[in-house]
Amino acid sequence: MIRISNISWRFLSVWRRNLIVYRKIWKVNFMVPLLEPAFYILAFGLGFQGLVTNLRYGGQALTYTQFMAPALIGISIMYNSFFETTYASFVRMYYQKTFDGMMTTPLSLEEIILAEIVWSATKAAAAATVMLFVLGLFGFVAFPSGLLVVPLAFLGGLAFGSVGMFFTGITPSIDMFNLPIFLFITPMFLFSGTFFPVSGLPAWAQSAALVFPLYHLVELTRLFCLGRVETPPLLSVFYLVLFTLCFLFLALTTMRRRLVK
């Protein structure tokens, strides 16, 4: 069983290790969130603008790019944190044996795993910050409320980082990550009100979307960027917190079972 008493602020030293490695190639790390939204906005803005007219979201008429831009940040938060605690953490755990080395020091397994998840959230928040300013330059973000996306990205990062770490705890090999990506991440990417409003879907599909953490994350990014939502924001925050706590617990439990033998 996991022990709460095993968690102390010492976890920050592991978080710091990841920050130092990240800073070594920060230019590459910043390139993606810098250019990706620009590509999407250009492609969809130029290509889709004429096709999609009279789009309404939360009772307001929006252009397609206005509607989509906040979702891009939500998607990026999901990908950044989920990939960090799946592929990147798996490489550190399995191939580099970094966690084995750490467990000869006064660090607990719980602290190492927590640090990985908090780090993935930090990385997501950094990417979201960069995107926020790029999209802000295009005029898609209302300031100062848009700045709230940064702490939101951290929360969203914790949620997806935790679920990613849970998959790392149970996956037999690195290739098997294709499964949660295909069955969990990709459907979420498509059906979370990211590219079309969920309110236009049949009722059953609308209820189904409520289960997706990305749906709630995107709702909240729209709230902070556009001032509009279709779901009560407190419900979305509550869902994300609950989701994070559940998967944080599962991540710690499965990783303990995997590594402590």
Next chain:
Amino acid sequence: MDPIIQAECLCKKYDGFTAVDSISFEVQPGECFGLLGPNGAGKTSAIRMIYGFAPISGGRLRVFGLDIETEWRQIRSRIGVCQQDNTLDPDLSVLQNLLIFAGYFRIPARKARQRAEELLHFFALEKKIEAKVGELSGGLARRLTLARALINDPELIILDEPTTGLDPQSRHLLWERLQHLRAQGKTFMLTTHYMEEAAQLCDRLMIMDHGKILIQGTPAGLIQEHIGTSIIEVGGAGPELRQFLIDRSIGFDQMGERLIIYSNGDHTIEQAVRTTFRPEQCTFRSATMEDVFLRLTGRELRE
């Protein structure tokens, strides 16, 4: 003085398989204690319990008089561990490996820097300070691992096969450095497959097999007790020699075509072998730790 490590009926079980089967031993301050055994004997399982990596399944284990189950954090802050696998951080440079590891022990940055420089000097790694870990040769990587294990100035140093896979030069350098640390009064616990290494470095050692302790004692004492002083290795011997040995109840082992005779300094046997049986090949030599090991754990292959 209280022992550094105190194990009583220590057990480790994995889903029905018993890796360590109720072993008891003590390691005294300043001592170098060796743990020998064939692959799968339970050495690494035993060692992992000592540094709190694997939870104990039964018995009692105290390190520095502290309970490993509840006071593991305190214990780990006072030990240095050199694991069998290379667990150096390939994302970081040589110096960063030491500095970041120091951070896990909460050593203040200035002190960590000073300590890292001392250790890089001690292990002759100064020229590699900015190198990437992936670029290091096996010997250099092992030296860095050892340097990293010493970053917290540990009282107890645990080494799991520290010289496996190293060339003779690296091995001798490592031995020399370990002797230097021993002179500073550090306590060591090490596993190894090199009997020469065990006999040279260890004050006391134990041989494990199938999770149990077969024997423990000083290297010289164990050789004397289990083998005697000398050995005759004979190649291509006929059945007459075997009969001769059986008649006089002299211990020997058959290993393929060769006979290992535990002559224990008995000149009449040496004389008999030399003059009466005249085998094709014949070596007279002193008994070693390796003879003890093979005699107790058997000469057949394990895996």
